Amino acid sequence: MLKNLTAYLALLSLLSSCQSTNDTSVSYNRDIRPIFNQKCLSCHGGVKQSGGFSLLFEEDAFAATESGKPAIVPGQSTKSELVRRLRHTDPELRMPYQADPLNEAEIQLVERWIKEGAKWEKHWAYIPPDPGIEPPEVKEDTWANNDIDRFILARLERESLTPNQEADRAVLLRRLSLDLIGLPPSMKEVDNFVNDAAPDAYERQVDRLLASSHFGERWAGMWLDLARYADSKGYEKDLYRSIWKFRDWVIRAFNEDKPFDEFTIEQLAGDLLPDPTQDQLVATAFHRNTMANDEGGTDNEEFRNYANIERVGTTFEVWQSTTMACVQCHSHPYDPFRQEDFYEFMAFFNNTADRDIYHEAPNLFTYEGPDKGKVEEIISWIEDHLKAEDRFTPAGTLHQQKEALLEHLGYRRIQAEFFDKSSAFIELIAPDQNALFQIQDTSWIRFDQVDLSRVANISFRYASPFGGYVEARLNSQFGPLIGNLYLPPTAPPSDPERWAKWQTRSMDIESTTGPQNLFFVFKKDKIADADLLRLDWWQLNEVPNRKDAYNATFNQQLEALWEIQPTPTPIMQELPLGKRRTTHIFERGNWLVKGREVHENIPEILGQLPEGTPANRLAMARWLVSPENPLTARVAVNRFWEQLFGYGIVETVEDMGTQSKPPSHPELLDWLAVQFSGDWHWSVKQLLRTLVTSSAYRQSTEVNAAKLEKDPRNLLLSRGPRLRLSAEQLRDQILAVSDLINLEMYGPSAKPPYPKGAGQFKFGDRYEVSDSAGQHRRAVYTYLKRTNPFPNRINFDGTDRTFCTSRRIRTNTPLQALALLNDPAYMEAAQALAQFMQAQPSLSDLDRLKAGYQRVMLHPPDERKVKILKKLYDEALAQYGPDQQSAAFALVANALLNLDEFINS
Template identity: 30%
Template structure:
């Protein structure tokens, strides 16, 4: 399917969501952080119910009024930028309606409004303004009472509670099961039957590795009749490198991993892949989760054993460096504030399940987080230098260096070196360009003094060439060998405190706020930062058992990744606008157990999947469904669709085409050159078909591979702990028509055809590979009919040889298996 068609489908889906008012946490937070403050500050004076004179008949203080628009038409048309007059106005594209009239908004703000309209203009405001007061003051929240706010359940430390008694004492296998069963019995319900053995094997293999079980795994499991059969399977899966690749991808969703900046211009980040590989390695090594967080926030400040250990910890801070950035922002202060804001937003949602960044422009509208707390954190990140490695070219006004790790880091460069003579040639070209640039600067100065017109294009062109060539040269040492480079964060020499910026505007600094933490997360006044940026203090606090949220948020994420729904359904938001936990005592029990077991992710996963709750079937129970249609009580295992990566990897696996050994680095890191040619190669590199696991595909913001984008891949610009799931026609069309899917169908057909000399056995083998089970008698008959009718139709067409017809038939059969609901869903 063409990207334009897919984009249209996304827009239509977004519009539908906006019309029905079904806002996600992501949409609500985006509006509150990015849109409402600007409307209040810049628009309400002339375009609200309280304006002395409503200009152009346009009011923007309610959702209904914004969609209706004014005298010239709708201000916002969800999903359609070109039809939204508000966007035209703030772009200053029409001299007759430039808004705001006092001056054009910053490019980053305009980009936020464009993104808002693209996502369907989600708007949580009601249709009526609450009272007759000033519109801005109506919106502003009363003073926050932090002491009272600490009473909210999410800011209380996890508490031990007695394991509940249950009536059906024979059912539970663990305390986890007792918490689940007790809730069910309160409602007069009972869990469904256990899953069948083969269904359970397929479920746990996908859930732990993102891959279907192999024929060897199936045979070994079926032969093992001991009570420990599943335990052995789980232990083998946890020990597999495939575990880290799949569970690392879960965390990369949360960490908004990508290899480019996104936003206004899509600048590549050639060394983002190091962070990806570090995450995969950390999950495979079962790094304690608190240490996992500590290294991502302050790895450069932690003690280290040797150069290898030090390099890994520096790479971990790529977590803070890989986010979106407004590279075309000219104001360095504004750019620094935007980078810090993105880091605060990511960190607090990912680790604390709290939307602290909503307090940038005002006290948090819903949670007990004053604006001062936001700027206490901002000072920490403004005192840290984020190194991401981009060149100062046109539109990229904020270039950055990278961190050189050195030869003793034990890491691969990720790209090939060049000869010493080639490096010398680049240096000579650089000298020539420097000389040319100096000449043109002198010419420009002379023209300015004499009042002549300056040929700015010639000067910009040589600056662009110089910057691009400098970027190339910096990849190599003087002998031409590839330098080992990484994104990450370092301390600034002199730490700073941040002013409290009125409305979040860089031009309106107020009182200075000492660097510090979020008050409501502490039982009393939090400690102050006394040394350096405070990033190490922040990392240690996040990783502490005294922190009320870190363990709780992570075990809830693990539950979501295994059950399809969190105990707190809003996995990234535990605040007032989030969902309440369905099993609060169980959530605290899991959090405490997680910490007691050394913050081991593998131990926690093992305990959950060996519970009877996880091993329930997906069968329907009318009484349970009537009482709990959303399965919030976990009376069964909900049927779940494979995520985008698992579906692609499963097709590669059953076809025998999967390659578990990708080259180091990323295609993005191997793109070199200058000008448009380099840009073309950069985008081309992201679209090349590969046989590697999906986690290793190059991931450029706004250019996500179609195989992922169509199947609900996470938005790499945002923290995503809970992917949306859809089942739409475009997915089926892709599985029917995509060239790569057809090629995998051919490979699957060859594998099945070569597995035996008779067709009945081939059919059985195909079912075992695709579904992890044997075909039923009815399916065998249907398959026999399919091959017979296919041969008859092909003979009538007389368009192929008999040998070709045979393989076409097997390919079509195998493609049908991979496109089926059973292949795409887990029971």
Template identity: 30%
Template structure:
């Protein structure tokens, strides 16, 4: 990272930060809620560790083993804790010295496990990391009701998240004039039961800044704040809500929320399949959000728009949810047994992304065995995996195929000419005349072919993948055989595609299907459309709960369910179950309208509360689960950067288009359009809590690190934006006092206090004597203003929303 060091005065840095150094803003942001942390650890165990233990250890060290060797059981938390004949398996205080790791690494001459041969290094590394992180092993008494012959699905359907969502009667409250929306009644009732009172309504300027960031990701213009302050109509706030909901920037703000879930990327490693015009998917999401596409339609188009007669080629970018899935390198010189495992891992990733995003369920944990906690069988997993095994990633133009046929021919000709060009350029001497002739031919073909530059979306096509041997012997490599007909997968014993069980027909999850019958087979091609329809019909209540909870979490810092992608047994229980059910039921009743949901939340009295904490309330509800105050929230990196660009007057608000790298100092587009590289992530994004695009990300985990502070002090972004902001202030206003006032209105949506104004004036006027005695006062002022602007941009108040 290139550093542009510009020394800033410490007293001014501290003074600029003082207005917002409250106890709320100084919370350790790298602390992850316990429920979220434990759920993530258990999910990792179920997906990575238990299958490994099952495959390598359970034949000798489980309750089902014919003989338990060494008295050691590794299939339960109790067994792990107890250890075996040789002592404890895990040493919590010195994990690297744990006996389990010693025997796995063959460090002990007396005991080496497994006795038939040392495990591969990557498997030992997984188990080592697990032990170092505390050897999390879920308690067996948390598991679902299991019968001798499998899962009791009728019992499983009784779990709260699998129940139908219904509108709930409004609870009685004492403070009857406070609720502004239905949701307020439920929240107020819970507050009153705990002797809490709602906080006063926030001031109008604070409220508009909060609303603008939440709905558009940008701060309000000073002129909009002034107009709102002067608007005394009873529906003045409601008018602001409707204005911002109709803003094109609404779609950009909420598209980024969705792209985290969809593990969006613009680029991937050069040796993997190209992501094509990936930005078409991102732009489709923006458009869908702005148009308030019904969420059930939104789901269907992302999974199967190509199978829907009501949609056309212009909707194909929606398939980027699956089309941009991570894919792994397949070295076809290797035996097909290895390639089959790689392909099976890709199918698992798609099952995981789809079920966690739309259903909030960790179905991929059932790849190797029945889910240990939720009513999801191994057959359920392979029923879904067969859907993704019956389609593959490909590129398709966003126009009708018949219109694109001439383009295919033209591109084939151009490709041939370019190969010839490449070979000619290597000759000595270089045949310049021939090169110019071929270059002109290419130009003519490109310009004369209609639709030549039609974007090609990365989509799914109906072809099943089969891995077969390239020859008769295993050492002759592998071939990927794509076939037009769909396939049902065999159950893979312990997740191994080279050990096959019974064939499992493609279908939906048993627990979410009507209880009166077995799940119906999917017969329409791969089954993608039938899957999407099941998600929004059979599983409608769960699907609605999940998306309502996700959006709620973005407004209030945490969801009603604090594990937004796990609504199973290991997930958190809702803090307000009746409220979640009521909102989910009405979300469906209102035509799955996301904007209606947003509108209800931001019009609520709960949302409009002040964020100033009351000491007594903090003692009763320190985590603010009852929402007796609005949480103060730190801006995402995207909001923070965009707010800088907007305040300095440099933000390019053009919608859509290809991504632009953040390393380009002339990139003034919204951060939504910054290049996301799956295998070579931008260091700036990495250091500012951007999610890993290789996997589904249920929520941002905010951290506070020294590197972030150094970036704010010395990074090129703040340096350049401070210069631009200073230039704007000097151009807009004639006096330093007016410039300071303007800066505060631009950055904080408020005027400075007298103390803040005096601090700023004192710094700007106290430039000191130049060393050579020749620099003009104007030059000194021009140097002082960027420093002053830099301090304001890196202040806490600019990075938080109240």
């Protein structure tokens, strides 16, 4: 009886929910898709199509099944096999098979949907937002500060909730400052705002913070999570990667308010723009943040493919909030993406020149700081002293000018790395050469078609703890020997850190004619576990050489020019037409089992590439930010919303597919997307300004029983956002209030000390702690090693950035409290704050405690808190002794830095 009553009530609930809408017909998206997703797609979706029937794609749902007949006959539910199977009494024929059946209400909905024509509907996220959408009318319009508030208020009124009034000014400015620049305001800034009676006082604070150079540092952190930016390559060895210029590019882009469409195009295809600038090339490092495997014996082609597979998933997650990782192996289980869609999209990345090699070519080489001026000065000197017959004007970047000049004068150097017992790595500057490597009894490297006709000898700059022999051979590792060179050890095997003491040796070679395949073979009697030989460079020396015609001073300048090493940044670069790769579907995701060939394209459900343009990364990037793309603008505004309010309008920020959480305010999401990509011209600062000037954002965080019942997680914004600060914000705030923070911007990553026992690096990777000032730079500049990130970064929900992270889900654990109380960095800040309290002139200890509290919380403590602080101080002084005021103040400072009010916005 109870079971029948439950089914009856469920039927009434479902039917009444359908009839309560203006449209009494059954909606596929509202009523049917949730049933199919939950009950049917596991057997009839993208992974499995039992009986030849799938409910994932419209054409498949209405197509003939293995029986030869369609399972759904629009308008005729009695002739539809789907309905018959849903109602079948035989458990072997009833669907879902070996699972709980649909209840009567659900079956009746499916029947009604078929009777009404089985109208198929796209998922809401795949339909472009309506450009004519308007804010709703509301009853209490006086609360609304801008159009965002009207959307929020309309929903609150439907739920019989009322919003809060504006927060206290000191609290509001702290929230605003932490949100926009990631730093707390100064006491002076708070006082100015509190005492500013002008009607636009708040708006001027917003504009001040948006114009701050620290704005980009705060928002770059969000984007670097998406870009999976790190200072190391990942995998087993996880060695250093020089890619910090990309981080600086992101900071500058946010500070300059680079339109989001340009921001997108430059990262995905900046190298394909006409005459790309150096900054546009650096931007393409977005997809060079993929991991690279330097472990000996690995297959470079395998990990090149893995990088491309990861680039597909990241691109879709970042710009489309679509989960694509599973589509590597099979069609998507729930969303309308076929496996061929994945590999057609991967084809956009399959013809880039990177290939999982040690030096990570192609790189953009730049000179930083004083080195830039030195290079310019030496090049100018050399050009002034060139003989008339040698004069030429090198073009391109400063590094390209340097290389062209050196090569013109006979320095044909090629960067190399090292031989070890299982592999040899090489980077070639010349774009028309290829290097292969293989280990048999010895290590060897091959260079294709090297012209040796004017070469008299080959120079090597190397380091080796063991020494050995290098042979030069033609056409194979066993081919004619044209040169042999003994390389003595440069450092004892027990002291590998002294490898930096390079030596240079030259090998005379026999005369040859025409281009040859040149093999370098390294031989050693004993194969060791460690690296055997590192090559810094090798050089073909011509006979005669132009540089031989110049005096010693001139050649000293050439050597000085060579010795100034540039900063490499891995970038994207397309292969020339003659070296294009074909792209194939990988059967079951296995790169070794190639299926049919595919070509560059985008998923059909999301539109088409721009007409009349080559199908390449640039066309793909432009499609992402085109008006026809239904997702990009929605995804972007949802991300920025989540950063400020704690939850996205679509809570599953990483997924807007059919399994995502529904939008809390769908019309608001679409209105923001239309404004962002339209009237606001993709301006991030305009978007953020609109969000933070809304009354919804400015509310106090007070809560009552009705709000806790109807809006427990504040998804409806019945009160202001109150959020635990991120790992970066916590560290920066503690450094700021203790006056330790170093606000130096840009440059190589800073290396603060690891907690004792945590900074263990392997494979010769060294971690040299920065100087005192460098240790206190903002968290966005902290060195991030993927296999050993700073413990407190992970402790407070940061990631190691091995993969793209769309959403940091906040946790609350005892370990976090222990870290805030005991971590050496936080203890140092507490001691500095204690020194500030003690340094207050002509104040009593009680007044010093009040001053410390006000510095941390930006408002005076109330009487209850004063009593608590004084009691803590007195107890500490009693324990440590009357002459240990510094320790007592430090204990109080440590407690202040752990207040719930301090670690939340």
